[in-house]
Amino acid sequence: xxxxxxxxxxxxxxxxxxxxxxxxxxxxxxxxxxxxxxxxxxxxxxxxxxxxxxxxxxxxxxxxxxxxxxxxxxxxxxxxxxxxxxxxxxxxxxxxxxxxxxxxxxxxxxxxxxxxxxxxxxxxxxxxxxxxxxxxxxxxxxxxxxxxxxxxxxxxxxxxxxxxxxxxxxxxxxxxxxxxxxxxxxxxxxxxxxxxxxxxxxxxxxxxxxxxxxxxxxxxxxxxxxxxxxxxxxxxxxxxxxxxxxxxxxxxxxxxxxxxxxxxxxxxxxxxxxxxxxxxxxxxxxxxxxxxxxxxxxxxxxxxxxxxxxxxxxxxxxxxxxxxxxxxxxxxxxxxxxxxxxxxxxxxxxxxxxxxxxxxxxxxxxxxxxxxxxxxxxxxxxxxxxxxxxxxxxxxxxxxxxxxxxxxxxxxx
Ligand SMILES: Cc1cc2nc3c(=O)[nH]c(=O)nc-3n(C[C@H](O)[C@H](O)[C@H](O)COP(=O)(O)OP(=O)(O)OC[C@H]3O[C@@H](n4cnc5c(N)ncnc54)[C@H](O)[C@@H]3O)c2cc1C
Numbered sequence: 001x002x003x004x005x006x007x008x009x010x011x012x013x014x015x016x017x018x019x020x021x022x023x024x025x026x027x028x029x030x031x032x033x034x035x036x037x038x039x040x041x042x043x044x045x046x047x048x049x050x051x052x053x054x055x056x057x058x059x060x061x062x063x064x065x066x067x068x069x070x071x072x073x074x075x076x077x078x079x080x081x082x083x084x085x086x087x088x089x090x091x092x093x094x095x096x097x098x099x100x101x102x103x104x105x106x107x108x109x110x111x112x113x114x115x116x117x118x119x120x121x122x123x124x125x126x127x128x129x130x131x132x133x134x135x136x137x138x139x140x141x142x143x144x145x146x147x148x149x150x151x152x153x154x155x156x157x158x159x160x161x162x163x164x165x166x167x168x169x170x171x172x173x174x175x176x177x178x179x180x181x182x183x184x185x186x187x188x189x190x191x192x193x194x195x196x197x198x199x200x201x202x203x204x205x206x207x208x209x210x211x212x213x214x215x216x217x218x219x220x221x222x223x224x225x226x227x228x229x230x231x232x233x234x235x236x237x238x239x240x241x242x243x244x245x246x247x248x249x250x251x252x253x254x255x256x257x258x259x260x261x262x263x264x265x266x267x268x269x270x271x272x273x274x275x276x277x278x279x280x281x282x283x284x285x286x287x288x289x290x291x292x293x294x295x296x297x298x299x300x301x302x303x304x305x306x307x308x309x310x311x312x313x314x315x316x317x318x319x320x321x322x323x324x325x326x327x328x329x330x331x332x333x334x335x336x337x338x339x340x341x342x343x344x345x346x347x348x349x350x351x352x353x354x355x356x357x358x359x360x361x362x363x364x365x366x367x368x369x370x371x372x373x374x375x376x377x378x379x380x381x382x383x384x385x386x387x388x389x390x391x392x393x394x395x396x397x398x399x400x401x402x403x404x405x406x407x408x409x410x411x412x413x
Contacts, residue, residue, distance in 0.1 A: 001216075003027045005395070006234055006246045008222040008257070009374075010036035012199075012381050014249035015206045017373050019123065021247075024396045029241050030210065031220040031234060036401055037203025040251050041381060043274050043349040045297040045308040046199050047138055047288060049382045050117050050192040053161045055105045055357035056378045057097035058090070072410050074327035075295020078313035086313050089268045092355035105357045106408035110161075112386050115401070119385035124202075127209040132202050137166070137191040138288040138297075139176065141335065143183045147293055155188050164191040179283035181335055187289075195288050198302040201380055222248075223256055232369060245369040245395065252316065252350035254374035261367060265360060265412050268376055269350040271312040273325045276304030280337035291335060296328035298335070304342045307332050311351075321347040332377030353377040361391050361407035372394060372409055 007018045010032035018030040024347035030036075030364045031226050059065060066074055078086070096105065124133055142148035155165055166172075168187040174180060176189065209219055220236030232246040248257050252269045279285065288299040323391075325346050332338060354360065354375045364370035364386065373391045374382045390407075393400045 001029065001238060003029045003216070003241065003243045004245065005029075006031060006232060006241055006243045007249055008037075008225065008234070008246060009249040009251060009253075010203070010207060010217060011041040011249065011251045011291055012037065012203050012206075012384030013286060013376060013387060014247070014252060015203055015210060016123070016384040016386075017247055017249050017391055018215055019206060019210050019213075020385075020388040020392035021395065022210060022213055024392055024398065026138060026396070028210075029216045029218055029243070030207070031218055031222060031236055031241065031252060033219060033221050035204065036217060037200040040349045040351065041203045041384075042200035042250040044199050044298050044309075044381050045274075045288065045306065046137050046301065047297070047299075047382065048120050048194040048196065050113065050194075051158075051163050051165070051190040051381050052379060052382070053106060053110060053113055053158060054102065054164065055109055057102050057357065058094040060097060062096070062289050067218070074324065074331055075310035076313075077311070077324045079315070079318060079321070082314050082318070084314070086268065087356055089266055090313075092266065096149045096356045101356070102150045106184060108358050111402035112383055112390070113379075115386045116382045117192065119389060120194065123206055123209065123385055127205045129202060129205040132197050132205070134195045134197065136195070136287055137189055137193050138290060139173070140188040140190070141173065141184050141289050142186050142293070143291075144293065148186045151188055151292065165189060166191065171372040177286060177289065179279075179285065179337060180289075181337075184335060189287075195299065196381070197300065201302070222250055222253075224283075227367075230368070243253065245371065247371045247373055247395075249373045249375055251376075251380065251395055254352060254372070256412065258364070258372070261364070261370070263364065263409065264374075265409055266355055268353050268355070269316050270353050270377070271316075272309050272349050272351060273312070273316055273320070273346045273384035274306050274308045274349070274375065275325060275329070275346040276301065276306050276342035278304055278339040278342060280339040283337040287335060289336075291331060293407055294328060294331040294335075296332060298332055304305045305336070305338060307338070316350055322344065322346065352380070356411070359383070360409045361387055362394060362404055362409060365410055
């Protein structure tokens with residue numbers, strides 16, 4: 001089969017890239033070894049996170065570093081064995097998290113974050129997926145007055161970004177979430193984000209729209225990618241697929257392709273877990289809530305109440321470790337009446353991350369027709385559609401809605 005563009009990876013980023021290329025007239029074949037939306041895009045907290053204008057930075061205060069050093073926190077945990085390998089990357093991440101560099105990253109990400117909801121809205125409407133979406137924001141919940149006061153000050157410092165939020169005192173919080181336990185003393189309700197009750201189904205729905213509009217989704221292993229004359233070719237269940245252009249949108253597995261091609265892009269993964277629980281005694285969770293101190297999210301999902309964890313630094317292929325989820329579950333049970341888990345085993349996912357907290361979007365410097373779209377870290381579900389648009393605009397020579405320079409692969413020498 002010959003087409004104009006092959007997109008490798010049918011997570012949120014690949015599917016949205018395929019849709020945007022198709023909308024600009026390209027004949028696209030989308031390839032994945034699994035079903036669309038079955039990778040990291042399946043298991044996240046479902047936040048279309050319009051309010052996260054500051055990227056998720058490495059902690060800089062000595063007190064936080066000492067706390068994390070003990071490796072007993074629920075929000076971040078690491079495998080001691082993995083530290084020597086991750087050390088150089090973590091050092092770059094720490095450097096990029098200094099106030100001046102973080103301000104640069106914030107400005108770089110802003111044009112993407114600002115458009116994230118409207119880009120999803122267009123696709124949600126076209127794919128008729130409105131039943132998966134809630135437009136009631138999410139709530140940061142506090143159980144400690146000092147932390148709550150600090151969070152209020154931080155939220156007010158973000159007013160210049162035009163974000164909408166409400167500070168909830170104890171009573172207002174419990175009016176909004178009647179089944180939270182009494183130790184929840186207040187919250188910040190972020191009003192701009194939307195939430196998805198089944199992120200995997202959202203990606204499959206976007207893929208169905210791509211197919212309905214004439215696109216092809218085919219199973220295949222992206223690692224078979226090779227250059228044949230001036231084209232790119234990949235093996236699939238339907239035989240070899242050939243095209244002059246190919247996009248690597250393989251999320252945490254992108255390195256399986258760009259490394260053998262000689263690109264030294266520092267893509268690292270931050271692992272994270274989820275598990276669903278039945279609510280106890282008919283309890284209801286109306287909003288997605290985040291216990292920032294505990295480092296977990298509780299999200300009402302199609303499968304149950306989804307508890308998602310923060311970050312685990314461990315090798316991609318290391319077995320799942322239940323320490324972090326166990327810690328988060330114990331804390332979550334003090335906040336909301338969780339019942340039995342739905343699944344026998346938790347889900348383990350991998351966030352694809354760059355140390356400067358920006359994705360890689362744009363052309364490969366040494367291979368004609370090779371393009372990148374990966375590394376969306378904590379906000380890939382949020383950014384899939386807007387980053388799909390940006391790459392499609394670049395590939396088709398259209399004016400881009402923002403300067404793509406901050407996301408160039410060339411920033412890594
Ligand atoms: C616990 C957790 C919570 C999160 N919460 C949020 C949130 O609330 N909001 C948010 O915006 N983001 C969130 N994220 C981040 C978000 O999920 C990711 O950034 C996003 O899913 C990455 O999408 P992707 O398409 O790049 O990667 P993926 O979804 O992983 O897609 C990559 C695809 O490539 C395919 N693939 C890999 N290798 C091959 C191969 N050799 N051949 C063929 N196919 C291959 C995989 O099967 C997969 O389908 C969270 C992540 C985690 C882990």
